[in-house]
Amino acid sequence: MPKFFFNKLFSCLSLFLLLNSSIFPTKASSALAAWILNSNGVLELRTKSNSKLKAYFQKGGSVFGDRFWIDFPGELKTPRTIEGNGLIKEIRLGKPNKGKTRLVFEFTENNNLKPLNWRLVAIDKNRWKIKLFSLPKNSFQTIGEGLVSKSYNNPKANQKPINSRRGNYKFIQLPDIKRNKFYVVIDPGHGGPDLGAIGIGGLREADVVLDVSKRVKKLLSDKGVTVRLTRNNEIDLDLPPRVSIANRTDADIFVSIHANASRGKRRDINGLETFYYTGWRGRLLAKKIQKQILKVSPGSPDRGVRQGRYFVIKNTRMPAVLVEIGFLTGRLDARRLEKSIHRERIAYAITKGILEYLSRTE
CATH class of the missing domain: 3.40.630.40 (Zn-dependent exopeptidases)
Structure with a gap:
């Protein structure tokens, strides 16, 4: 089970992580298939097999809070913003540039994050895990989209999308x-x-x-x-x-x-x-x-x-x-x-x- 560590510090306190080496063509669909942030602070991902991921952390400023994001190969078709809870202010899925997908977690203030200790672990060829917090279980409401784990017992994406009528099934x-x-x-x-x-x-x-x-x-x-x-x-x-x-x-x-x-x-x-x-x-x-x-x-x-x-x-x-x-x-x-x-x-x-x-x- 390989482990990958944050090991480079950039300007604005950005942290960068490069994983694996396969490359998807620019026009491919997003390599991100599903994600879930569990109530104990563990983020799990499912991607296309042998994907190349880049992960970053940026310290907050006067306009935005601390942010952690992961870039995936392949282009997201439906950008969206999901309301957070607890230490999570909001979650954004977007296209930072052509042929890419970005999953962003913005945190609330006074979060006591320790990003230098974060490890992104490859569980198998298409699943990943990283512990963002050290919290007791059920410290906040689980948020996620899609099926991540082999047991497929993931919850619904239970947060209402912000300014997104397409995401509101209750129509x-x-x-x-x-x-x-x-x-x-x-x-x-x-x-x-x-x-x-x-x-x-x-x-x-x-x-x-x-x-x-x-x-x-x-x-x-x-x-x-x-x-x-x-x-x-x-x-x-x-x-x-x-x-x-x-x-x-x-x-x-x-x-x-x-x-x-x-x-x-x-x-x-x-x-x-x-x-x-x-x-x-x-x-x-x-x-x-x-x-x-x-x-x-x-x-x-x-x-x-x-x-x-x-x-x-x-x-x-x-x-x-x-x-x-x-x-x-x-x-x-x-x-x-x-x-x-x-x-x-x-x-x-x-x-x-x-x-x-x-x-x-x-």
Whole structure:
């Protein structure tokens, strides 16, 4: 496990760190795939394999506070600013120049930082870690975007973006329905040793759909819907028990959430689709959900509402659909699905489709 130390002092107290030696072309997408600043002060990063990083620290002045930033090869497509908390004033992601991405952490005053002791550690070929603070756990609220660790249990990017309507998924207005009337079963596909599709950067279907499903459950519960997940964690669950959970509880609807992969892992294939088995109710539910997920995934092809003979929708006794929220092997869809903010948008969209359907049956 190699360790890299800050070892050069520049003007304005800037500190510089050069890591590895591979170089990406100027027009490449950003090498930064995901990041998370944990509540104990540890920053973790996931990048493209064997990336070259440059890290800096600059002492604050009268206009700005102390700043730490990392430059990555490849160009960021959506610059943004995220509100901080605790010792973090704000976090900025931008393009310092063409073909580069910069992740900046600006600190509040009286932070007692010790940058000369910082070490950026390469955990493996595409993951990094650096401890910025020596704080007890939960000293401030964790902030992050995307999936960093192998366990993929990272939180959503829970800070509201500043002056960024594109980052605010709550533009989706969820309809109200009669509370405590409906029972819904949400089925996160795969789980346990069955990882489902494996996408770009090792993105795993089982993890992505579980995260989205948990968000859908919370949103529906907030609207007064009783919700059951067929699995709450990474367990091995066969198909018949999933159906049994829905049938024996006499659920009003069943929604199975999945992510796609193309043969040969072609990166040019993207898109969203929703399947139902039979009946106008199943088709209506599928149409409602498909319409909403397309709204939050501009540019991703509409693969339509289609009939399918999947076990979990064929054998349930209530209206049932299987939603494919994008291709983990597709360049466009994978880049979105690895980000917490997009998974939140998808969860809102699925929830809105479900609520619109339920409102028709009141």
